[in-house]
Amino acid sequence: MNDLQRLKEMGITVWDIRRPECYPDLAPQPVSLPEHCKLLLVCDAQPSEQEAWLFSKVLASMKLSVEQALYLPPQAVNLLGKHQLDWCWFAGTQQTDIDGVKMLTSPSLAVLDNDQLAKKQLWQQIKQYES
Template sequence: MSPQPVSLPDDCKLLLVCNAQPSEQEAWLFSKVLASMKLSVEQALYLPPQAVNLLGEHQLEWCWFAGSQEAEIEGVKRLISPSLSALDNDQLAKKQLWQQIKQYES
């Protein structure tokens, strides 16, 4: 039986791809980054890396690979960072993530 395509809600603008569902602390950091991008938590969804290839129709603007294998999603802005837990304690990685976000805004 072949895997079903993953369908995302129309209001989902950012996909977080990481190996495990974010913990409470990681979710807080995630929400802060989203706010800086003028997105709400309701506009974001988590997917494990193996599900990315199963994406069906979507309205995504961003795909954030946090410590996971990257994939190419056509027409989507890509962010790459260490895992959220590593990012939480790494100022340089936070700065690099911020620079990636800003690069798309200019």
Template sequence: MNDLQRLKEMGITVWDVRRPECYPGVSPQPVSLPDDCKLLLVCESKPTEQEAWLFSKVLASMKLSVEQALYLPPQAVNLLGEHQLEWCWFAGSQEAEIEGVKRLISPSLSALDNDQLAKKQLWQQIKQYES
């Protein structure tokens, strides 16, 4: 079994070589998303249980389910391959341009949880796309 198969079995589908100069033959693989993925959450770390609860509430307000959303670390955004995304939410991470996708920008989910003004601003961003 090779290293890529081991990573996949461990559930690690997105990875980055920290020192690419040590691996001249390794080129980054494009990140492929399932066709039913409509929202991409871009943040530094996978949401905790409390953050996931908040995330699911925001998704529900957008008429999306948790199954239609995926998490991606910021360093993997530039590896994004073909997709059917409608939304990209940058939560506490540097934003990137993804053509044809509605973009949301907010503080991290943990900061958002305790900041009513930031929640209001996020809601206003979501609503602006509805008009």
């Protein structure tokens, strides 16, 4: 088994090389998103079942389906290639600018699930883009 297979089995799909000059063949590849992806959720870990339920409710309020959204870890945002995104939601992580995309920020989905004020603030961000 090679190192890339081990990393994949451990759930590590994006990584940084400390000394990239030593590995010219392992240059970071751009992250490709499917054309149907309209919203990118950027957070530290894939949503749990409860968090996914909350996420689907927020998407529905935005007239988006779960199929139109994808998760990406924060360290991979800088590798984002060509995309058709309308929205990027940074949940519990620092925002990175993406040109031409509506940006949302909130606490992590776990915190958001139990914080009515944070939900209200997220809703206000979403509504500001509609006006």
